[in-house]
Amino acid sequence: MTRAFNFGAGPGMLPAEVLAQVRDELIDLHGSGMSVMEMSHRGKDFMAIAQQSEADLRELLSIPANYKVLFLQGGAQGQFAAVPLNLLGDKRRADYINTGHWSKRAIAEAERFCKVNVAASSETSRFTTIPPQREWSLSADAAYVHYTPNETIGGVEFHWIPDVGDVALVADMSSTILSRPLDVRRFGVIYAGAQKNIGPSGVTVVIVREDLLDRVQADTPSIFNYRLQAEQGSMFNTPCTFAWYVAGLVLDWLKRKGGLAAMGEINKRKADKLYGCIDGSGGFYSNPVDPPCRSWMNVPFTLADSRLDEVFLKEAQAATLLQLKGHRAVGGMRASIYNAMPEEGVDTLVQFMQQFAHKNG
Ligand SMILES: Cc1ncc(COP(=O)(O)O)c(C=O)c1O
Numbered sequence: 001m002t003r004a005f006n007f008g009a010g011p012g013m014l015p016a017e018v019l020a021q022v023r024d025e026l027i028d029l030h031g032s033g034m035s036v037m038e039m040s041h042r043g044k045d046f047m048a049i050a051q052q053s054e055a056d057l058r059e060l061l062s063i064p065a066n067y068k069v070l071f072l073q074g075g076a077q078g079q080f081a082a083v084p085l086n087l088l089g090d091k092r093r094a095d096y097i098n099t100g101h102w103s104k105r106a107i108a109e110a111e112r113f114c115k116v117n118v119a120a121s122s123e124t125s126r127f128t129t130i131p132p133q134r135e136w137s138l139s140a141d142a143a144y145v146h147y148t149p150n151e152t153i154g155g156v157e158f159h160w161i162p163d164v165g166d167v168a169l170v171a172d173m174s175s176t177i178l179s180r181p182l183d184v185r186r187f188g189v190i191y192a193g194a195q196k197n198i199g200p201s202g203v204t205v206v207i208v209r210e211d212l213l214d215r216v217q218a219d220t221p222s223i224f225n226y227r228l229q230a231e232q233g234s235m236f237n238t239p240c241t242f243a244w245y246v247a248g249l250v251l252d253w254l255k256r257k258g259g260l261a262a263m264g265e266i267n268k269r270k271a272d273k274l275y276g277c278i279d280g281s282g283g284f285y286s287n288p289v290d291p292p293c294r295s296w297m298n299v300p301f302t303l304a305d306s307r308l309d310e311v312f313l314k315e316a317q318a319a320t321l322l323q324l325k326g327h328r329a330v331g332g333m334r335a336s337i338y339n340a341m342p343e344e345g346v347d348t349l350v351q352f353m354q355q356f357a358h359k360n361g
Contacts, residue, residue, distance in 0.1 A: 005345035008323035009152050009298060010175065010196040013340040018249045036245045041238055046245075050233065053248030060251060060260055063184050063207060068230040070206040071244050073223070073237075076102075076174045076193035079204060080109035082224040083146065083170055083189060086208075088114055089215030091143035095119040097136070097162070100127040100151035101329060106172060110146070117142065127154040129290040133162055143215070144168040144188060150176035150295050152196070153327045155287070155334065157295035161186045168212055175297050177205070178254060178339060180264030188212050197297075197338045199247030202240035254339065263339055270337050270346040271296040277350040284357040302332035308360055309333075319352050321345075 006013040029036045032045050039046050054069050063069060072078070083106075084094060094114050096107045098121035110116050117139045120131040138145060145164045150157040152175040161183065162169060168188025177192040184190065189208045195201035206226065213227040222228055222236055229236050257263060275294060278285040278301050287294065287301045303309060312333070316324050326332040337346055 002320060004320035004322045005341065005348060006322045007335040007337065007341070007345075007349070009327070009334060009336040010193070011201050012196045012336055012338045014199070014246070015250065015253050015340045018246065018253050018340075021249055022246060037242045039241070041235055041241050046241060049245050049248050050235075050239075053244065053251055056248065056251035056255060057205070060178065060254055061182055061184055061207070066210045067184060068206075068208050068210060068213070068226070070208065070226065070229050071234045071239060071247070072204045072206055072229060073202065073240050075201070075204055076172055076191060077105065077109065078224065079172070079191040079206065080106045081113065082206075082220075082226070083144070083191070084110045084113035085220040085224060086216045086226045087168060087170065087189065087212060088143045088217060091141060093117060093139055093142050095138050095142040095145040095164075095167075097121075097131070097145070097147040098123060099130055099148055099156055099158075100154040101327075102151055102153070102172060102174070103148045106146060106148065114143070119145070122156070125290075126288070127151065127156060128288045128293075130156055130158055130293045136162075138164065138167070142167055144170045146170040146172070148172045150174075150297055152298050152336070153300075153329055153334075154289070155295040155298045155300040156289050156293045157297065159292065168209070175336075175338075176295075178260060178263065179267050179297055181260045194243060194247050196336070197340075199250045200243045202243035203247055205247075250340075266343060267296045267337070267339070270341065270343055271299065273343075273346050273350055274299050274335060274337065277353050281353070281357050282361070284361050285353065297338055298334060298336045300326055300330055300332060300334040302326075305360075306332070311360075312356060315356065316349075316352060319348070321349055321352055324349075 003016050026035055095117050098118050107116050119138050120136040122129050122131050149171050170189045173190050173192045175196045178197045191206045194203045208226050216227055278287050285301045324333045326334040
């Protein structure tokens with residue numbers, strides 16, 4: 001059996017070592033006589049998994065003690081609603097930064113619950129850049145400021161953390177969490193769907209500062225109530241046990257790889273190699289994003305001659321380089337190079353792209 005290099009944006013590639021461990025433990029987890037999917041989430045075996053995964057996430061991200069860590073369901077888009085429901089408190093307005101597809105979706109959902117002030121937007125640049133903070137118009141009475149540190153489709157990424165003073169900063173980190181060290185203290189809430197850089201789909205990680213837990217609206221659905229879920233160890237309802245278990249194995253794998261400082265170095269190198277190939281192709285390939293805002297995780301690129309797109313994808317597939325087709329909203333190609341994509345995968349892609357350009361240029 002060959003493991004291909006899978007450049008899909010999510011669900012994304014998982015580390016082969018983790019999948020092998022899942023296989024080995026599937027039928028009989030730790031001598032329990034059952035799989036993780038069949039055991040009680042409140043039994044000692046699963047509780048140990050839950051506790052260890054939280055401890056590992058805390059260690060990897062150096063999460064301070066005054067933050068709660070939740071493993072919820074409903075995906076990142078569930079959080080698009082959960083954020084206003086939990087954070088508005090007695091305020092009616094929130095600031096959002098619009099840097100692309102996922103920001104827009106977060107804004108549309110928040111508008112169901114509050115007045116949204118789009119404090120900055122890069123729409124006029126077709127989302128190829130990030131508006132500098134000096135151009136933001138933050139409101140005086142916002143309950144929080146929401147942004148999307150990495151736009152998975154457009155491939156733009158903040159390589160800096162906004163400074164919003166005492167207002168709670170909220171980040172949808174679905175496609176960048178755990179890709180490098182992070183100063184969690186700068187945030188009120190961080191959330192992420194797991195299926196890119198944490199584990200399989202089905203689990204959503206929320207990291208929330210304790211003092212924000214009292215702001216929850218009375219009519220918030222219980223499963224989305226951060227305070228209730230924090231009190232109940234993310235087990236108000238039956239959690240997504242299998243996805244949580246696999247996420248735990250990924251966190252353990254990250255620790256063994258040297259943690260986020262080591263991952264950050266590898267991820268930067270991978271991104272540099274791929275952008276280097278695009279920029280050095282003499283115009284055969286191009287990436288539209290302003291270089292300081294280029295994502296380390298999702299690299300969209302187009303071929304100057306789009307008639308070659310189908311051939312490119314077909315030949316890439318034959319070379320076991322999978323899921324390179326760009327999102328339908330932007331076309332072209334996209335290589336997602338999350339933590340689980342080995343550097344060898346990027347090297348193989350670069351080599352393929354160079355040969356393809358040579359042959360067809
Ligand atoms: C940045 C970002 N936010 C939100 C989502 C939506 O995530 P989910 O499918 O978990 O709701 C995605 C998924 O692709 C994403 O990349």
